[in-house]
Amino acid sequence: MVLHPHVAFEALAYSSGYYLYRRQRRSGDVVDARARWWIVGAAILGGFIGSHLLAAFEEPSRSLTHWPQLRLVFGGKTIVGGLIGALLTVEWAKRLLGITVATGDLFAVPLILGIGIGRIGCFLSGLDDQSYGIPTGLPWGIDLGDGVRRHPTQLYEMLLLAGLGGMLVSRLGLNATAGDRFKCFMVAYMGCRLLVDVIKPAVRFGGLSAIQWTCLAVLVYYAPHVPRLIAEVRRG
Template identity: 30%
Template sequence: MGIENALGPNWYSAVVIAGLLGSAYIWRRLTKAGPERSARDRFVLTIIYFTGLFGALIGAKLAFFFAEGWLYRDNMLALLTGRSITGALLGGYIAVELAKWKLKYTSTTGDLFAIIVPFALILGRIGCLAEGCCPGVECGVHWWTMTDAQGVPRWPAPLVELVFNAGFLGWSILAQRRSWCAGNRFHVYLIAYGAFRFAHEFARDNATWWGPIGGYHIVALLMVVFGVVRFRQRRRVGAVGRVP
């Protein structure tokens, strides 16, 4: 079920590509800043970025299979295209940490991702709005509702997620300038987005397992727990210490 879209079926793909290219450009600019980074460090950071992107793609697919893939076992197109940002965040994080361990890169990278990830997700949600995917639950007509292709008013789930990520992006930029939560900003994002997503799942039109609880609730809780654990580990080590 999709929200009516006058921009055409290729708009979502175009926005996703723009998000990937834009985040890669921002990553390159951020990693080039500061004379303390050698050419090798910048090369390693490029590898880390693309490894994280690959891990995010794998995690996004696994989360979809876990949460609702069983609903589409006879729909090959849905199985091929289904994905979830909740799994992408966890998969990308794990891939980055594995790459850093393999490459023996011990500096923190989360503060960089705390900027580029919300930026990429903002563009992704713009694509959702244009394409009509990821709808909210049916609700009464209000000024803030969105009407799907069948004329049903729905909770504006993609727009709400866009606003959340825009707000966090603003906080992350301000935190960088004022040195808030140095080395821990992406952990803050995991905690904040996980808690937000858990609550927001009740307003999203996704498959559920037990009453209103679905697989994405579980993934969101894992995100919060993982973020809290890593936040505490990072705080003990210190922002400039070795990555635990």
């Protein structure tokens, strides 16, 4: 039995992101261990639910049917939905626990690492993954096996993630305002997906796909923080 590259790299993404998260946490945390594990558990649950729900809206025909032997675990998911679902359940858990401090900073760079590794699996999966771009005549267009040169959208996203990770580490260090590293990640990633998904085949409503509308909603939600985030990045 040959292990599907999407499955292999998704597993590597989870393990690498978790390893980096654990290393970062050794340098300190804004909440105690018990509260942090409640937050992590809420993030996992919300991410699982949100990733599948948004995938169902994005393309109902693929929802829970893509790779049927692995559905509900590896197939029919979207990262954007996972991030939104995790954010909502974490905020709900924090409210129940009476936690008022921002707790997302420890997740920002591990998420970037995990998403970047996962995109390698998406790219290597070719047409099976359906995260490829529309046809292009540009010299870096890639034929995924059907004779059509397409935008390598997975590679575009990996390059943007690499730049974002470097910026967060170099410009928003430990002295940044609590919560700003995660906010910066969310704003940058949702902005990235809003743009990159323009060159992906998708069912669109009002000119945007379900994922793009979700990204736009998140950007509107974080809009009041954007001027301060830009100023903090510049200040470095």
